[in-house]
Amino acid sequence: MTTAEQDRVLEAAEAYARAELGGDVTGHDWWHIHRVVRMARHLAGREGADVFVCALAALLHDVADEKLNDSKESGMRKVEDWLAGRPIRDEDRLHVIEIIANMSYNGGANPPMRTLEGQVVQDADRLDAIGAIAIARAFVYAGWKGSPIYDPALPPRESMTPEEYRSGKSTAINHFHEKLLKLKDRINTPSAKAIAEERHAYMAAYVERFMSEWDGIGE
Numbered sequence: 001m002t003t004a005e006q007d008r009v010l011e012a013a014e015a016y017a018r019a020e021l022g023g024d025v026t027g028h029d030w031w032h033i034h035r036v037v038r039m040a041r042h043l044a045g046r047e048g049a050d051v052f053v054c055a056l057a058a059l060l061h062d063v064a065d066e067k068l069n070d071s072k073e074s075g076m077r078k079v080e081d082w083l084a085g086r087p088i089r090d091e092d093r094l095h096v097i098e099i100i101a102n103m104s105y106n107g108g109a110n111p112p113m114r115t116l117e118g119q120v121v122q123d124a125d126r127l128d129a130i131g132a133i134a135i136a137r138a139f140v141y142a143g144w145k146g147s148p149i150y151d152p153a154l155p156p157r158e159s160m161t162p163e164e165y166r167s168g169k170s171t172a173i174n175h176f177h178e179k180l181l182k183l184k185d186r187i188n189t190p191s192a193k194a195i196a197e198e199r200h201a202y203m204a205a206y207v208e209r210f211m212s213e214w215d216g217i218g219e
Contacts, residue, residue: 001089006052009086013059016082020063026144027137028062032128036061039124044117046191053092053117057099058124064100076101105179112188119188126183127192131199134180135206142172149173150214176207 001009022030040058044051060082064075079100083093095117102110103122113119128134142149149172156177157170170178184200187193 001052001087001092005087009088010052010055010059012086013056013082017059017063020078025140027140028065032137033059033062035128035133036121036124039127040121043120043124043189043191047116047120047189049116049120050092053095053099054120054124056088056092057096057103057117057121060096061100061103061121061125065104072101105183116189120192123188123192126187127195127199129180130183130196131202134199134203138175138180139172142175147171150210173207173210176203181207 017033018030021028021033024030037055037058040054041051043049044054060079063082064072064079076097080097083096086093088096095115098114099118099121102113103118103125104110105126113122129137139149147170148154151171154169154171154174156174181200181204184193184196187196
């Protein structure tokens with residue numbers, strides 16, 4: 001593909017992602033996609049990955065998210081059908097599908113990403129779940145699910161099946177312990193690890209402060 005052809009595919013993918021996720025209220029909206037794409041491009045440049053594959057996978061990754069579809073399979077079919085109608089090399093199309101199918105956290109159950117491009121896109125998505133914006137997204141998602149902010153009677157779950165991770169009863173603060181504070185140690189690339197360290201420290205300090213204020217001290 002020429003650069004111009006790649007640009008046209010990416011423009012179409014952006015329009016599709018905007019149409020699918022523009023009204024999302026779970027924290028997986030278009031602006032989340034926008035941030036992940038920018039980060040994926042940045043990391044791809046630093047790590048020597050294929051920028052086109054990374055950007056395309058980043059644009060489409062939440063169109064397939066099982067949280068936003070009837071099932072993972074139905075979400076993946078949407079992406080596969082969209083890609084089938086584009087002038088993309090088979091190897092790139094299959095690569096993008098593989099990345100999207102395997103990049104989610106899934107309770108920590110998914111295997112490591114096979115390719116550098118997969119690692120880059122996964123890192124870009126995970127970096128948006130670490131730091132200041134991640135804190136806001138965690139509470140938005142908990143509110144959407146109907147979960148409380150915090151409940152001392154509901155301790156964080158140490159181990160879960162993917163189904164328990166998706167559907168079990170939890171709280172917004174537990175989500176930090178069950179997923180967000182674990183992501184720093186699950187980052188793939190050196191470039192992303194440097195960013196994750198600083199964001200993790202900010203987020204950990206927030207959780208510590210939250211618990212201090214919950215206990216009525218706040219000092």
